[in-house]
Amino acid sequence: MTDVTNPMSxxxxxxxxxxxxxxxxxxxxxxxxxxxxxxxxxxxxxxxYPLDFTFVCPxxxxxxxxxxxxxxxxxxxVVSVSIDSHFTHLAWKNTPVDKGGxxxxxxPMVADxxxxxxRSFGVLLPMGVALRGTFLIDxxxxxQAAHVNNLPLGxxxxxxxxxxxxxxxxxxxxxxxPAGWQKGKAGMKANPSGVAEYLAKxxxxx
Numbered sequence: 001m002t003d004v005t006n007p008m009s010x011x012x013x014x015x016x017x018x019x020x021x022x023x024x025x026x027x028x029x030x031x032x033x034x035x036x037x038x039x040x041x042x043x044x045x046x047x048x049y050p051l052d053f054t055f056v057c058p059x060x061x062x063x064x065x066x067x068x069x070x071x072x073x074x075x076x077x078v079v080s081v082s083i084d085s086h087f088t089h090l091a092w093k094n095t096p097v098d099k100g101g102x103x104x105x106x107x108p109m110v111a112d113x114x115x116x117x118x119r120s121f122g123v124l125l126p127m128g129v130a131l132r133g134t135f136l137i138d139x140x141x142x143x144q145a146a147h148v149n150n151l152p153l154g155x156x157x158x159x160x161x162x163x164x165x166x167x168x169x170x171x172x173x174x175x176x177x178p179a180g181w182q183k184g185k186a187g188m189k190a191n192p193s194g195v196a197e198y199l200a201k202x203x204x205x206x
Contacts, residue, residue: 005122007133010143015046015135016120018110021086022079025106027093029086033108035079036141043076043167044137045160048123048130052084052092056154058102060132063157065105074164075139078107083118083129086111123148136163138171179206 010016015035022033035046047064049057064078071078082089089109095101110117118124123133132149145163149155165183170176175187178198188198 005120007122007135007146007148010122010135011146013143014141015044015137015143016117017141018117018120020110020112020114020117022108022110023086023089023093024108025104027090027104029090030108033110038079038108039077039137039141041075041139043074043139043164045071045076045078045134045164046081046121046137047078047132047134047155048081048118048121049132050129050151051082052088053095053100056132056152057082058092058097058100060154060157061102061105062097064107065102067157067161068106070161071164074161074168076164079110080107081110081112081117081130083112083115085113134160136160136167138167178202 017034017036019032019034022030024030049060051057061080064080068078089111093102093104093109097103112118115124115128118130121133121135123131125131131151132153132155134147134155135143136145138144144167147155162182166177166181169183169187173187176190178188181187186198186202188194
Protein backbone atom coordinates (compact mmCIF):
# COMPACT_ATOMS: atom_id res chain seq x y z
CA MET A 1 0.00 0.00 0.00
CA THR A 2 1.08 3.57 -0.65
CA ASP A 3 0.97 6.20 2.05
CA VAL A 4 -2.02 8.55 2.39
CA THR A 5 -2.53 9.93 -1.14
CA ASN A 6 -3.69 7.92 -4.14
CA PRO A 7 -1.40 9.10 -6.97
CA MET A 8 -4.19 8.66 -9.51
CA SER A 9 -6.30 11.17 -7.58
CA UNK A 10 -3.75 13.86 -8.44
CA UNK A 11 -4.68 13.76 -12.14
CA UNK A 12 -6.57 16.93 -12.98
CA UNK A 13 -5.40 18.73 -9.83
CA UNK A 14 -2.49 21.05 -9.03
CA UNK A 15 0.78 19.18 -8.63
CA UNK A 16 2.01 19.20 -5.03
CA UNK A 17 4.63 21.90 -4.75
CA UNK A 18 7.79 21.34 -2.74
CA UNK A 19 11.04 22.99 -1.71
CA UNK A 20 13.97 20.71 -0.95
CA UNK A 21 17.71 20.33 -1.56
CA UNK A 22 18.67 19.23 -5.07
CA UNK A 23 21.79 18.47 -7.03
CA UNK A 24 21.63 20.60 -10.16
CA UNK A 25 23.02 19.73 -13.62
CA UNK A 26 26.18 21.70 -12.78
CA UNK A 27 26.65 19.50 -9.68
CA UNK A 28 26.04 22.50 -7.47
CA UNK A 29 23.67 21.88 -4.57
CA UNK A 30 20.61 24.11 -4.46
CA UNK A 31 19.45 23.93 -0.82
CA UNK A 32 16.02 25.37 -1.67
CA UNK A 33 15.03 23.92 -5.03
CA UNK A 34 11.36 24.74 -5.68
CA UNK A 35 9.35 22.76 -8.19
CA UNK A 36 6.83 25.45 -9.11
CA UNK A 37 9.52 28.06 -9.71
CA UNK A 38 11.67 25.66 -11.73
CA UNK A 39 8.81 24.62 -14.03
CA UNK A 40 7.35 28.09 -14.52
CA UNK A 41 6.43 28.44 -18.19
CA UNK A 42 7.34 24.83 -19.00
CA UNK A 43 5.77 21.41 -18.93
CA UNK A 44 7.25 19.07 -16.34
CA UNK A 45 7.99 15.41 -15.81
CA UNK A 46 8.62 14.51 -12.16
CA UNK A 47 9.73 10.95 -11.59
CA UNK A 48 10.38 9.07 -8.36
CA TYR A 49 12.70 6.13 -7.88
CA PRO A 50 13.42 4.05 -4.76
CA LEU A 51 17.11 4.48 -3.92
CA ASP A 52 20.51 5.59 -5.20
CA PHE A 53 23.17 2.95 -5.93
CA THR A 54 20.59 0.27 -6.74
CA PHE A 55 19.76 -1.78 -9.83
CA VAL A 56 16.80 -0.79 -12.02
CA CYS A 57 17.10 2.87 -10.97
CA PRO A 58 20.27 3.83 -12.89
CA UNK A 59 18.85 2.41 -16.11
CA UNK A 60 15.77 4.61 -15.72
CA UNK A 61 17.72 7.71 -14.76
CA UNK A 62 20.03 7.33 -17.77
CA UNK A 63 17.04 6.69 -20.04
CA UNK A 64 15.57 10.04 -18.95
CA UNK A 65 18.94 11.76 -19.36
CA UNK A 66 19.45 10.38 -22.87
CA UNK A 67 16.06 11.79 -23.88
CA UNK A 68 16.53 15.26 -22.41
CA UNK A 69 17.00 16.85 -25.88
CA UNK A 70 13.65 15.35 -26.96
CA UNK A 71 11.96 16.66 -23.80
CA UNK A 72 13.58 20.09 -24.29
CA UNK A 73 12.20 20.28 -27.83
CA UNK A 74 8.75 19.93 -26.25
CA UNK A 75 9.43 22.66 -23.64
CA UNK A 76 9.46 20.00 -20.94
CA UNK A 77 11.75 19.89 -17.90
CA VAL A 78 12.61 16.68 -16.07
CA VAL A 79 13.09 16.37 -12.30
CA SER A 80 13.96 13.22 -10.33
CA VAL A 81 13.20 12.57 -6.66
CA SER A 82 14.27 9.91 -4.18
CA ILE A 83 14.57 9.71 -0.41
CA ASP A 84 18.38 9.79 -0.57
CA SER A 85 20.33 12.85 0.51
CA HIS A 86 21.73 15.36 -1.95
CA PHE A 87 25.19 14.22 -0.89
CA THR A 88 24.39 10.66 -1.96
CA HIS A 89 22.97 11.95 -5.26
CA LEU A 90 26.20 13.83 -5.90
CA ALA A 91 28.33 10.80 -5.04
CA TRP A 92 26.29 8.70 -7.49
CA LYS A 93 26.70 11.32 -10.23
CA ASN A 94 30.44 11.31 -9.56
CA THR A 95 30.60 7.52 -10.02
CA PRO A 96 31.33 6.40 -13.61
CA VAL A 97 28.60 4.57 -15.47
CA ASP A 98 30.77 1.47 -15.90
CA LYS A 99 31.09 1.35 -12.09
CA GLY A 100 27.32 1.45 -11.52
CA GLY A 101 27.10 5.24 -11.37
CA UNK A 102 25.23 7.84 -13.38
CA UNK A 103 27.85 10.18 -14.70
CA UNK A 104 26.83 13.83 -15.04
CA UNK A 105 23.10 13.56 -15.72
CA UNK A 106 21.60 16.91 -16.66
CA UNK A 107 18.43 17.29 -14.63
CA PRO A 108 17.87 18.22 -10.97
CA MET A 109 18.01 15.32 -8.51
CA VAL A 110 15.89 16.20 -5.48
CA ALA A 111 16.62 14.88 -1.98
CA ASP A 112 13.37 13.90 -0.25
CA UNK A 113 15.01 13.16 3.09
CA UNK A 114 11.81 13.84 5.05
CA UNK A 115 9.78 11.60 2.67
CA UNK A 116 7.19 14.39 2.51
CA UNK A 117 7.42 14.77 -1.27
CA UNK A 118 6.87 11.07 -2.01
CA ARG A 119 4.02 11.09 0.50
CA SER A 120 2.35 14.10 -1.12
CA PHE A 121 2.50 12.40 -4.54
CA GLY A 122 1.13 9.14 -3.11
CA VAL A 123 4.09 6.93 -3.97
CA LEU A 124 5.65 6.36 -0.53
CA LEU A 125 5.75 2.73 0.55
CA PRO A 126 5.52 1.70 4.24
CA MET A 127 9.16 0.58 4.04
CA GLY A 128 10.08 4.21 3.41
CA VAL A 129 11.04 4.23 -0.28
CA ALA A 130 9.10 5.48 -3.28
CA LEU A 131 7.46 3.47 -6.01
CA ARG A 132 8.46 4.23 -9.61
CA GLY A 133 5.99 7.06 -10.10
CA THR A 134 6.02 9.46 -13.06
CA PHE A 135 3.86 12.59 -13.23
CA LEU A 136 3.26 14.78 -16.29
CA ILE A 137 2.52 18.39 -15.34
CA ASP A 138 1.18 20.99 -17.75
CA UNK A 139 2.22 24.65 -17.96
CA UNK A 140 -0.56 25.61 -15.53
CA UNK A 141 0.90 23.25 -12.92
CA UNK A 142 -1.84 20.64 -13.27
CA UNK A 143 -1.06 16.91 -13.26
CA GLN A 144 -2.22 15.46 -16.60
CA ALA A 145 -0.91 11.89 -16.25
CA ALA A 146 0.31 9.65 -13.44
CA HIS A 147 2.04 6.32 -14.04
CA VAL A 148 3.17 4.16 -11.13
CA ASN A 149 5.21 0.94 -11.37
CA ASN A 150 6.12 -1.46 -8.59
CA LEU A 151 9.80 -1.72 -7.66
CA PRO A 152 10.92 -4.49 -10.07
CA LEU A 153 9.31 -2.93 -13.16
CA GLY A 154 11.34 -0.35 -15.06
CA UNK A 155 9.31 2.32 -16.83
CA UNK A 156 9.23 3.26 -20.53
CA UNK A 157 10.45 6.85 -20.89
CA UNK A 158 9.38 6.97 -24.54
CA UNK A 159 5.78 6.61 -23.37
CA UNK A 160 6.10 9.83 -21.40
CA UNK A 161 7.44 11.60 -24.50
CA UNK A 162 4.38 10.31 -26.37
CA UNK A 163 2.09 11.67 -23.65
CA UNK A 164 3.73 15.10 -23.81
CA UNK A 165 3.01 15.10 -27.56
CA UNK A 166 -0.57 14.01 -26.92
CA UNK A 167 -1.14 16.70 -24.30
CA UNK A 168 0.24 19.40 -26.55
CA UNK A 169 -1.81 18.13 -29.50
CA UNK A 170 -5.07 18.26 -27.60
CA UNK A 171 -4.24 21.71 -26.19
CA UNK A 172 -3.49 23.02 -29.69
CA UNK A 173 -6.23 21.34 -31.69
CA UNK A 174 -9.00 20.73 -29.17
CA UNK A 175 -9.22 17.08 -30.24
CA UNK A 176 -8.63 13.96 -28.17
CA UNK A 177 -6.01 11.29 -28.78
CA PRO A 178 -7.19 7.73 -29.46
CA ALA A 179 -5.43 4.56 -28.36
CA GLY A 180 -1.80 4.37 -29.43
CA TRP A 181 -1.83 7.89 -30.87
CA GLN A 182 1.55 9.12 -32.12
CA LYS A 183 2.61 12.60 -33.19
CA GLY A 184 1.57 13.18 -36.81
CA LYS A 185 -1.40 10.83 -36.58
CA ALA A 186 -5.05 11.84 -36.69
CA GLY A 187 -6.87 12.96 -33.59
CA MET A 188 -10.54 12.54 -32.81
CA LYS A 189 -13.30 15.08 -32.25
CA ALA A 190 -14.83 14.41 -28.84
CA ASN A 191 -18.39 13.81 -30.00
CA PRO A 192 -20.34 10.86 -31.47
CA SER A 193 -19.78 11.90 -35.08
CA GLY A 194 -16.08 12.40 -34.41
CA VAL A 195 -15.81 8.88 -32.99
CA ALA A 196 -17.68 7.42 -35.94
CA GLU A 197 -15.54 9.31 -38.44
CA TYR A 198 -12.29 8.24 -36.78
CA LEU A 199 -13.26 4.57 -36.44
CA ALA A 200 -14.50 4.40 -40.04
CA LYS A 201 -11.03 5.42 -41.23
CA UNK A 202 -8.69 3.97 -38.61
CA UNK A 203 -10.30 1.02 -36.78
CA UNK A 204 -7.98 -1.44 -38.49
CA UNK A 205 -4.93 0.38 -37.05
CA UNK A 206 -6.01 -0.09 -33.43
